[in-house]
Amino acid sequence: MLGFFLSRCSNNPWPSEYTQQNTLFTSYSSAIKSLDSATCYFVHESAILDNIVEPLLSYEYLTRPYKLKPQLLAKIPTPVYFDHNNHILTGDPPPEIVTRTEYTLEIEPEHRYQPHPCFAQPREVTSEDLKISMTRLCDPRLASPVYSTLSSFITGMHECSDAIREKIHRQQTAQSQTNPQESILVDYRKIPFAGLEIVSTHTCKLILSRKYPQVLYWMAMHFMAPITWEALSYYNNPEIISQGTHFKNHPVGSGAYMLKDFAPNQKIILTKNPNYAFGHPTENASIENIYFQFERESIPNWIKFQQGYYDNSGVPGDMFDSAIIMNPTGELSLSPKMRSRGMNLDSIISPIIYYFGFNMLDPEVGGITPQKRALRQAISIVLNYQEYIDIFLNGQGLPAQSIIPPEIFGGGTTQKYCNPYIDQWDAKQNRFRRKSIKEARALMKEAGYPGGIGSNGTPLTLFLDHAAAGSTAFKAQFQWLKGKFSLLGIQLQERPSDLNRWRDKLATGNWQLIFNKGWVADYPDPENFLFLFYSKNGVVASHGRGANYVNYSSPEYDPIFKNLETMPNSPARAKLIQQANDILQKDAPCCWGFYPAKVVLTHKWLKNYKLHDVAYDTMKYQKIDIKQRQQCQKEWNKPKIMPVLIACTLIAFSMMMGLFFRRKK
Numbered sequence: 241m242l243g244f245f246l247s248r249c250s251n252n253p254w255p256s257e258y259t260q261q262n263t264l265f266t267s268y269s270s271a272i273k274s275l276d277s278a279t280c281y282f283v284h285e286s287a288i289l290d291n292i293v294e295p296l297l298s299y300e301y302l303t304r305p306y307k308l309k310p311q312l313l314a315k316i317p318t319p320v321y322f323d324h325n326n327h328i329l330t331g332d333p334p335p336e337i338v339t340r341t342e343y344t345l346e347i348e349p350e351h352r353y354q355p356h357p358c359f360a361q362p363r364e365v366t367s368e369d370l371k372i373s374m375t376r377l378c379d380p381r382l383a384s385p386v387y388s389t390l391s392s393f394i395t396g397m398h399e400c401s402d403a404i405r406e407k408i409h410r411q412q413t414a415q416s417q418t419n420p421q422e423s424i425l426v427d428y429r430k431i432p433f434a435g436l437e438i439v440s441t442h443t444c445k446l447i448l449s450r451k452y453p454q455v456l457y458w459m460a461m462h463f464m465a466p467i468t469w470e471a472l473s474y475y476n477n478p479e480i481i482s483q484g485t486h487f488k489n490h491p492v493g494s495g496a497y498m499l500k501d502f503a504p505n506q507k508i509i510l511t512k513n514p515n516y517a518f519g520h521p522t523e524n525a526s527i528e529n530i531y532f533q534f535e536r537e538s539i540p541n542w543i544k545f546q547q548g549y550y551d552n553s554g555v556p557g558d559m560f561d562s563a564i565i566m567n568p569t570g571e572l573s574l575s576p577k578m579r580s581r582g583m584n585l586d587s588i589i590s591p592i593i594y595y596f597g598f599n600m601l602d603p604e605v606g607g608i609t610p611q612k613r614a615l616r617q618a619i620s621i622v623l624n625y626q627e628y629i630d631i632f633l634n635g636q637g638l639p640a641q642s643i644i645p646p647e648i649f650g651g652g653t654t655q656k657y658c659n660p661y662i663d664q665w666d667a668k669q670n671r672f673r674r675k676s677i678k679e680a681r682a683l684m685k686e687a688g689y690p691g692g693i694g695s696n697g698t699p700l701t702l703f704l705d706h707a708a709a710g711s712t713a714f715k716a717q718f719q720w721l722k723g724k725f726s727l728l729g730i731q732l733q734e735r736p737s738d739l740n741r742w743r744d745k746l747a748t749g750n751w752q753l754i755f756n757k758g759w760v761a762d763y764p765d766p767e768n769f770l771f772l773f774y775s776k777n778g779v780v781a782s783h784g785r786g787a788n789y790v791n792y793s794s795p796e797y798d799p800i801f802k803n804l805e806t807m808p809n810s811p812a813r814a815k816l817i818q819q820a821n822d823i824l825q826k827d828a829p830c831c832w833g834f835y836p837a838k839v840v841l842t843h844k845w846l847k848n849y850k851l852h853d854v855a856y857d858t859m860k861y862q863k864i865d866i867k868q869r870q871q872c873q874k875e876w877n878k879p880k881i882m883p884v885l886i887a888c889t890l891i892a893f894s895m896m897m898g899l900f901f902r903r904k905k
Contacts (some may be wrong), residue, residue, distance in 0.1 A: 276488035290856040293465035293493030314697030341448040352496035367444040375428040396434030436672040457763030496860035582844035591761035597835035616828035618683035641833035650766040650817035692729015693716035705751040707742035
């Protein structure tokens, strides 16, 4: 009987109601702070939110390079340009004569929101919903992370923000200041916003203050996803608030899925939106639920994946060698064990860069004089990022030659993209090769530090500012950095601080060196990387609103960037990008670091999976063979009955022998 019951035991961690349905099981490892489309800015949050809300545009799932397609809109809008006399400009006018740009947005009527208590009946997406979402981005209480960028090209956002602030003040005064600002619901429908003009129920105009073709990429992000007034009103109800339920964690959208269960420290479950029209040929309606489990550690996640209880997984560093092998050609392949289970491997070089930054405002390492350039170039040579990738990343990544990743227009891995100041092209091995230590030491002499010794006779000491104190991984990485600096006779010291203090240092320019500062592509365009070095985006110059963290400023670079900023991809733009890269490579405000590789394993029963590192609304394209999954789970998780039966038999035998001898006495 014991054997019979044991044979029916299961270690499946998921509720049976989901295992019996077509449910995709995946995980997240960081805390969820916001699922509000105005403030959500982290990848793990976007992976949830973007399956609930619907942007105006999206990306073709299988097409590379990335290509936009209509989502909420009937078609991709085209710009209409105007000059200062309000005359329409034809063709592709230069940006300096464009004073207004209009995009007509035509929303397809059949797009409907999910069923929700805030709606009395099925509700279509309308122009007013888009106006609400755009106006909310201007609400100073939300501190939307994209406000500063969008307000630089969308007309009237600053004025809209001021109007909201004034409305809040008036409402708070009328309520005798009994309610905090956060609890005041502003009727965004009535706030003037010059950047969005409603033409009809399903048509509106987005109005820009300048020429900016990259706005199409912003239309593919959740920041422009429509929001309904009914949902905002519903979640502002005191009875709803008293239950601990807030709009920022309960999005109401028109996407393929809707929120079913929100327990962020445990799980988040989405279920299919019955009002969503799965009309695109590559979309599948087979996945009924998406089960996101909170997994703080990578090893338990990996074990569950090995047991077949997660449908996809990254590969922990400690497990990489047992799961992945590298072919003689340098390509990744699955280990024999992974292949025997029918797993699939998908890997890409992500549109992300991690760089080592020099504070260009610092008197020691900043400035663009020949001596300061030589110092930064010397350091860039000894920071051999291929070695770093091999030691700390299991070889997964590419050393960067510039700020632009290879999958983005203007970036690449061939000889033409080589940084001639720190690398040279190895024609025999067809790859970049770091310059020698001898050349780096010659640059140190040019910089005025022969052998690392300054004119005062003391070794050059530089300081690495960070907020990674206590991190075991960082300790090992810092020792690597320290050893590399010592090759030039430079003494590297660390200046640790807590996260808030470190952010203050960045905001005020009170730092010298930073390590592994990262930038993730908001959209696949070189402007989204090159703008990191435009002088007006300097963190200090912009009072903390820019993303030029190294505070680089160059009168040579700025006009080239402004020329290429609003151009479509073309040979002319490629030439300007090359000029911009040449200047950055020469000035070396950063050691360009590396582009990380992303490796994901999927089980054979997960179909139509393809890595997409720009769009996150991709689960509607996937499907699952439930029977195959259940069969593999059963095979891979058979209870080990025999040891238990042997132990029980021995116990029973001992008891019988005890009874036998007791009776005999």
